Amino acid sequence: MNAPDKSDEAGVSSAPSPAQVAKQAASSPLHFPPEALKEAEKWGHVEGGSVYVDDGGEEREVGPAASEDPLAFYAAKYLRLMDKIKSFSSSLDGEDLRNRNIFSRLKDLSSSVKDPKAVGDMQALRSAFEEAKAKADSVIESNRQKHSEAIAKSVEEHQKIAEAAEALAASINSSTNWKQMGQKFQDLFEEWKAAQSADARGSNKEVEALWTRFAAARSEFNRRRREWVKAKIAKKSEAKAAKEKIVEKAEALSSTTDWASGSKAFAKLMDEWKKAGRADREDDDALWEKFKAASDRFYNSRNREGEEMGEDEKKNLEAKRALLEEAEKLVPIKSTDDIKEVKRKLEAIEKEWDTIGRVPRDEVRRCEERLKKVEDQVEASERMEWKRTDPRPAERKQLLISQLQSKIDMLDKDIEHAQGDEKEKLEEEKKEKEVWLKTLQNMKD
Numbered sequence: 001m002n003a004p005d006k007s008d009e010a011g012v013s014s015a016p017s018p019a020q021v022a023k024q025a026a027s028s029p030l031h032f033p034p035e036a037l038k039e040a041e042k043w044g045h046v047e048g049g050s051v052y053v054d055d056g057g058e059e060r061e062v063g064p065a066a067s068e069d070p071l072a073f074y075a076a077k078y079l080r081l082m083d084k085i086k087s088f089s090s091s092l093d094g095e096d097l098r099n100r101n102i103f104s105r106l107k108d109l110s111s112s113v114k115d116p117k118a119v120g121d122m123q124a125l126r127s128a129f130e131e132a133k134a135k136a137d138s139v140i141e142s143n144r145q146k147h148s149e150a151i152a153k154s155v156e157e158h159q160k161i162a163e164a165a166e167a168l169a170a171s172i173n174s175s176t177n178w179k180q181m182g183q184k185f186q187d188l189f190e191e192w193k194a195a196q197s198a199d200a201r202g203s204n205k206e207v208e209a210l211w212t213r214f215a216a217a218r219s220e221f222n223r224r225r226r227e228w229v230k231a232k233i234a235k236k237s238e239a240k241a242a243k244e245k246i247v248e249k250a251e252a253l254s255s256t257t258d259w260a261s262g263s264k265a266f267a268k269l270m271d272e273w274k275k276a277g278r279a280d281r282e283d284d285d286a287l288w289e290k291f292k293a294a295s296d297r298f299y300n301s302r303n304r305e306g307e308e309m310g311e312d313e314k315k316n317l318e319a320k321r322a323l324l325e326e327a328e329k330l331v332p333i334k335s336t337d338d339i340k341e342v343k344r345k346l347e348a349i350e351k352e353w354d355t356i357g358r359v360p361r362d363e364v365r366r367c368e369e370r371l372k373k374v375e376d377q378v379e380a381s382e383r384m385e386w387k388r389t390d391p392r393p394a395e396r397k398q399l400l401i402s403q404l405q406s407k408i409d410m411l412d413k414d415i416e417h418a419q420g421d422e423k424e425k426l427e428e429e430k431k432e433k434e435v436w437l438k439t440l441q442n443m444k445d
Helices: 006-013 018-026 034-041 070-091 099-114 122-170 178-194 205-253 259-275 281-305 311-328 336-355 361-389 394-417 420-442
Strands: 044-047 050-055 058-064
Touching: 034 070, 044 070, 050 070, 050 122, 058 070, 070 099, 070 122, 099 122, 122 178, 122 205, 178 205, 178 394, 205 259, 205 281, 259 281, 281 361, 311 336, 311 361, 336 361, 394 420
Parallel strands: none
Antiparallel strands: 044 050, 050 058
């Protein structure tokens, strides 16, 4: 016979603890139908202050006969244990029962049915447990199959996304629309997250390797886009430097009294100005004001020193007025398709303009301003067409800023969970993106 366990001995020799009281209440015969209790009691008997159960033809001591109705007390424990087995079996019909939970409950029940301190049909109890265990094994195997299938599907979907990202990165060229490609990479990233299945939880080396490929393609895109931004900034800086030199020459030339060579020099400087490209709008406007001021000083001085209008100057004035009428007919430009032809005609007029001699000094400014208005309208039309077709307006800048900020926020979350070299790598990437973000924020639209 097995000796009573210490908890049962303690129940006889001393007052029960609160935990024991709760346990006894849960196993109280009052919880079960009288006929079920009587059926279970048939398998036990009381002898010498102890309760015994017929366990497969052998008597086994289950505990002291300490309660008022000891057989009913231990029969209730049997029925409660049987209910636990049935409850476990029913729970296996659920769709979201994890294998680790099944293993845990199986272990607990296996220990409980080995030599239970209860009175009842022990063979029926163990048979019920074996049936539940067989059902549990089937569910465990089904879960494993589902997990394997989910892993295979996840790998397949992530491989397609990684290959699409690599194809995008490989297609980068001088005509790349960075806004559109950036959105495509963002869409692929959203697809990557959506491909994460709940049935494919846990580490998977194939998916991790595919993530490395996806991240490398996205990093290549970001690197090439940074190079494009740097080149754009450098081009504007070059234009600014070139126009600063033109302004310096114009200011030095503004005091000359060699009217003929000075006029030719200013005309040449104007050509250089047009070919220099565009700096930031604020810089461009400020430099133009300086250039115009220097030009005005020169022509105003020339007009003050000029001789009275003669017959030749009258002829020159009429010739320039005729050219002005031709030029003014060119604007406004009705169609963007006409811009190139209008520019060609205007350049021919300007070339002929430069060959015409002096006009009366009080007419010089008026003529120049009329021609400048035509030039400004042509330039404005050209600028509007450039802006219309340019895929990189101010809204692109805002989108880049938004995407950069989003990436920085994601890096902050990754850094919180990273360690060692990986954390340092993420922090370095964050610093790089913060520098780029600050550069974009300081750029003029």
